[in-house]
Amino acid sequence: MKLCLIGDSHAAMLIAAHRQDPADEGLTVFAKPGLSDEDIRLEGPLLHAASNDMRDRAARMGTPDTLNLAEFDAVVVAGLAPSAFAAVRLQQGHSVSGWPSGAKAVAQALSDAPPARARPLMTRAAYLAALTSLCETSLSARIARAAPGPVAVIPQPFPSDALQDQDGTYPIIRRLLRQRDGAALAADLIAAHRAGFAPLPRTTYLPQPADTLSHGCLTLAAFMRGGPRLSGGSGQDGDDVLHGNAALGARLLTDLRTTLRRPAQTASNP
Known part of the structure; x- marks a missing residue:
């Protein structure tokens, strides 16, 4: 089987897993850290490197x-799909109704207590619609529309739970955890991924395995520690909490192979 892997630095975990277990697959890699629209040009099924860096x-x-x-x-x-960080940034100026923090804000607004300074409310439906729109216009979706055969979309993993030991880092994620909104955000992000990619023909969305998650919206450190780089050589820095390692890549590669073995009529969007 011939596979084409297109992505940013998060493709490295899949490359590392494939090297350990190549099975009967040939893997062609078209990837660079921070891959963006400016790096590629699509003409029908032809994918061109458009930037000098690419x-x-x-x-x-x-x-x-x-x-x-x-x-x-x-x-x-x-x-190349919206990440947990994109999802948090989308709502950071608002409270989302239906999330724990949003439910608290609604209860405060309906109480007889003196009004407290609060962030504006956003309905969960509006938030999900905005997040879905980001998925529909993402580079992942653009590539999936151009590919004439089966496509699997694998998003960036949720950040490592090791970030809780790094004082002062990733404050927007820390706020999410304090407010107990992590599970709600993850559920809405996964729902938006499904809604954004499901209508695309021949496209399957592969979510991160649930048993690799921690605190609802984080990844167990064992699946993030020592993540590889696209360039090979030494891995990510010791304090990196953003990149999955070969163990997480292996789990996703197994899910990918299972998906590709399904009959064509059932191989989209589990």
């Missing part, structure tokens, strides 16, 4: 500047 990265990986996505049995898109 062309240089492709050359180092032994990947041609242009790939015909029709020549692959499947395309895997890694890390």
Whole structure:
């Protein structure tokens, strides 16, 4: 089976897992840290490296500047969908009704107590609609629309729960945890991913395995510690909490292979 892996730095965990267990697959990698719209050009099924940085990265990986996505049995898109950080930023100026913090804000507004200074309320439906729109316009969706064959979308993993030991870092995630909103945010992000990618033909969304999660919206450190780099060599810095390691990559690779083995008529959006 010929697979094309397109993504940003989060593709590295899948590459590392594939090296440990290549099965019968050939893997062509088209990836760079921070891959963005400016790095690629799509003409039908043809994927071109559009920036000097992307062309240089492709050359180092032994990947041609242009790939015909029709020549692959499947395309895997890694890390190019809205992340937990994007989801938090989208609501950080508001309280979301239906979340624990939003329910508290509604109760305070309906009480006889003196009005407290509070963030504006956003309905959960409005929040989910906005988050879904981000998915529909993401680079993942753009690539999925261009690919003529099966596509699997694998989002960036939730950050490591090791961030709780790093004082002063990632304050928006810390606020989310204090307010006990983590599980609600994760549920809405996964729902938005499904809603954004489900209508795309031949496209499957592969969520992070539930048993790798911690505190609702974090990843168990065992699946993040020692994450690899796209460039190979030494792994991510010791305090990195953003990149999955080969163990998480292996779990996702197993899910991917299961999906690709399904009959074509049932291989979309579990």
